[in-house]
Amino acid sequence: MRDAVATLVRDGDTVVIEGFTHLICFAAGHEIIRQRRRDLTLCRLTPDLIYDQMIAAGCARKLVFSWAGNPGAGSLHAFRRAVEQGDPPLELEEYSHFGMVARLSAGAARLPFWTLRDYMGTDLPAANPRIRTVACPYTGEMLATVPALNPDVTIVHAQRADAQGNAQIWGLLGVQKEAALASERVIVVVEELVDESVIRADPNRTIIPGLAVDAVVVEPWGAHPSYAQGYYDRDNDFYVGWEPISRDRSALQRYLDEFVLGVRDRAEYVERCGGLARLRAASRVCAGVNYGY
């Protein structure tokens, strides 16, 4: 992880650490904080706790997003302090979920924009002048457009991949595929490295092809407190517990000092958290299918 971040994530980059609730690579976010990256444009549909932490750590110049809350638990207070008090200053570029999905779809398709029937009657275009409109050249209907998003680096957490980076993901897929294929550089982080034959045995499950991947990192528990279907549950208690930590600047700084800056790597983080084994997934293995012909 240290080498991948050192080589592939640079100051000023547009960065996506993907995963919609599922497979969010906190390990990569923490390494970026440890390596003191600055001036990043952080993009995610939901900033989640990871970007709240990275904003507090001073990594971010700008946030591109569609929903910045902590579901069922409260707010992302570092995000709110940045926006409400300018502490630290944070530029916002705000969309809706569909808009963010559409930006990455355009990016992955190497089109300059994506059209969607959206935003009419809302104040989002007034808040974000990058949301525009176009008249359909066939029907004349006015449609909303969002510009393509082509990140400099996307970090995808997957259950498994082979050494070439052919990544297999199951459970919620988010916009992992689109973000990776739209991106200049891609880091795939996995719970397990598998042999190519495992990938070839179930090609429908490969979501990101190795041809698009620059580095593969093996990092068990790399998504904690987020989750990896089949490996470990979401640490819902942690998410709820984030509310009081995030609300208090010094508590948040203490958290970063102890669990991010004060650990060498994810393995040491896991040790320091202690007791993560309670989150290990139960077994719900499905039967495979017959790919023969």
Next chain:
Amino acid sequence: MTTVAARELRDGEVVFVGIGLPNLACNLARATHAPNLVLIYESGAVGAEPERLPVSIGDPSLVTGSLMVCGMADVFQFLLQNGRIEVGFLGGAQIDRYGNINTTAVGDYRHPAVRLPGSGGAAEIAIHARRTVVISRLSRRSFPAQVDFITSPGHRMRGRTRRELGMPGAGPVRVITDKGVLEADAGSGELVLAALYPGVGAHEVRDGVGWPLRCRDVLHDVEPPGTEELTLLREALDPRGLYLRS
């Protein structure tokens, strides 16, 4: 509020589910009068049958045993924009006279007094779901005459109607509060009082909104939850009381 919301749903309908009370309402409906309800979560789980109460729309329990799990591009383009979502549930910090909802910012957008989470999927759900149902506790702060920021459009947005703006869905047809139910008036697009909870007077609802609330000529009584519904809610669906209060 949960049982009233559950009764909004007809068996077999395709519903976009949000977390919290909408999630409880949908699962209650499925356990009672609407066993064939199809639950879709914007995270990509279709036909979800969670074995535990999900605390987020991306909970792993939504995946296990569901009918289909797809990427979010498919959900938003091929299910929502495609017109296949019959009911969307929405909630928000502010709801105004015309059913516009604000989940973005209280005060000025660039220098907000309170920065709220933002749209998420709410903007497109409000536009595309064939109808939306809103659940919110009543208070003057939550029900201003006009929202500071329109995140999810209602019936009249700065004078323009849904039809003028080319919106496919019908918008918020019902707003379920903890004192009464508001409905959108067909002509004006304004929210008017349609039903009261037992023991609640119309003046209490009028006091809870920031505009002169009109009432329908005939006000219905909201049926209180039955014992079966309450038992299901308190014992099976939300035994820890995460979303239900008093």
